[in-house]
Amino acid sequence: MNLTPWKWNFIWKLLLPPRVLHFLWVLLHNRLLTNVGRAARGMTTDLTCGRCMAGQEDEDHVFRTCSSSSRIWEDISTSVTKSASYNSEWESWLFENLKCTFLIGGRIPSYLLFVVTLWFIWKWRCEKVFDVNFTIPPSPGKIVMQYVESWLDANAKLEDSYPKKSCMLSWTAPPPGWVKLNVDGSRISDSGFIAAGGIIRNERKSWLVGFALNKGSGDVIEAELWGIFEGLNLAWKAGFRKVEVESDSMYAVRLLSNDTPLNHPLFNIISDCKTILQREWTCTLRHTFKECNRTADSLAKLGHLLHLGMSVFEDPPAQISAVMEEDSRGLASSRIIPSL
Numbered sequence: 001m002n003l004t005p006w007k008w009n010f011i012w013k014l015l016l017p018p019r020v021l022h023f024l025w026v027l028l029h030n031r032l033l034t035n036v037g038r039a040a041r042g043m044t045t046d047l048t049c050g051r052c053m054a055g056q057e058d059e060d061h062v063f064r065t066c067s068s069s070s071r072i073w074e075d076i077s078t079s080v081t082k083s084a085s086y087n088s089e090w091e092s093w094l095f096e097n098l099k100c101t102f103l104i105g106g107r108i109p110s111y112l113l114f115v116v117t118l119w120f121i122w123k124w125r126c127e128k129v130f131d132v133n134f135t136i137p138p139s140p141g142k143i144v145m146q147y148v149e150s151w152l153d154a155n156a157k158l159e160d161s162y163p164k165k166s167c168m169l170s171w172t173a174p175p176p177g178w179v180k181l182n183v184d185g186s187r188i189s190d191s192g193f194i195a196a197g198g199i200i201r202n203e204r205k206s207w208l209v210g211f212a213l214n215k216g217s218g219d220v221i222e223a224e225l226w227g228i229f230e231g232l233n234l235a236w237k238a239g240f241r242k243v244e245v246e247s248d249s250m251y252a253v254r255l256l257s258n259d260t261p262l263n264h265p266l267f268n269i270i271s272d273c274k275t276i277l278q279r280e281w282t283c284t285l286r287h288t289f290k291e292c293n294r295t296a297d298s299l300a301k302l303g304h305l306l307h308l309g310m311s312v313f314e315d316p317p318a319q320i321s322a323v324m325e326e327d328s329r330g331l332a333s334s335r336i337i338p339s340l
């Protein structure tokens with residue numbers, strides 16, 4: 001069992017466009033198919049960089065040392081000088097730049113510009129691989145900057161366009177004939193240990209079955225996906241065929257609602273979840289707020305204290321009875337949300 005916490009876990013807190021965050025995640029898991037990466041997987045024997053023809057194409061080369069990339073960094077470095085620094089090792093260079101929250105022009109977090117630049121470098125690199133005649137646009141810095149600014153504008157517009165309101169949120173029972181599965185993942189940041197938990201209740205708010213899973217170490221998103229997977233499995237085995245699934249991880253719900261690239265670091269668990277969702281039953285998966293998912297959260301936290309693997313509970317464990325009782329009473333917590 002690998003006990004080292006994933007040192008990049010802070011990336012989940014960064015403000016990044018979803019596809020750029022996904023790219024970063026793949027990069028940090030060493031899953032990008034550079035020529036060195038492809039050779040390691042037996043897909044090629046030619047390690048040469050297809051852009052400069054003068055080096056082995058590993059990640060450091062693609063993003064930093066390739067002459068084609070240094071030209072892009074130079075074009076951008078008018079605003080971000082730190083990104084162009086070549087004095088550190090590849091990983092510390094990444095780390096430093098990802099941790100850099102300085103606001104360029106008082107508005108753009110420098111890590112955002114940094115990651116979007118990495119993303120464009122990779123995008124242009126791939127275009128070059130598929131089309132030898134492709135050339136990088138004459139002002140790459142401008143293009144990257146425009147992308148970042150329009151994404152920030154769109155985000156700000158979205159935020160402003162909905163008037164906010166304070167809302168009372170509580171867990172709600174499923175409609176008659178349905179059961180509701182609430183699932184959650186948990187991660188202890190010091191140790192990197194992950195756990196998950198879930199609960200199935202009926203329309204009368206009664207406990208049907210619950211579980212907690214101690215899963216060793218991993219990413220928080222892995223914990224969320226394992227929670228969904230084991231919860232679905234449990235619901236299927238228990239014979240429920242009309243199931244509402246709620247997770248408070250927007251990212252996990254999105255991963256399961258969209259196509260999954262083959263090189264996705266969590267491809268297997270995502271596919272396993274999708275396979276169960278597509279069985280012969282009526283099963284809906286949606287995002288819910290943390291305030292409506294508190295019992296599942298308590299079970300996930302309980303998972304850390306139990307033996308490795310699954311613990312299934314036919315009756316509610318004592319540690320969660322208080323929070324479950326609050327759910328049943330409809331205890332609500334307030335949250336500021338956009339009023340749609």
Ligand SMILES: [Zn+2]
Nearest residue numbers: 049051052066
């Ligand atoms: Zn090169």
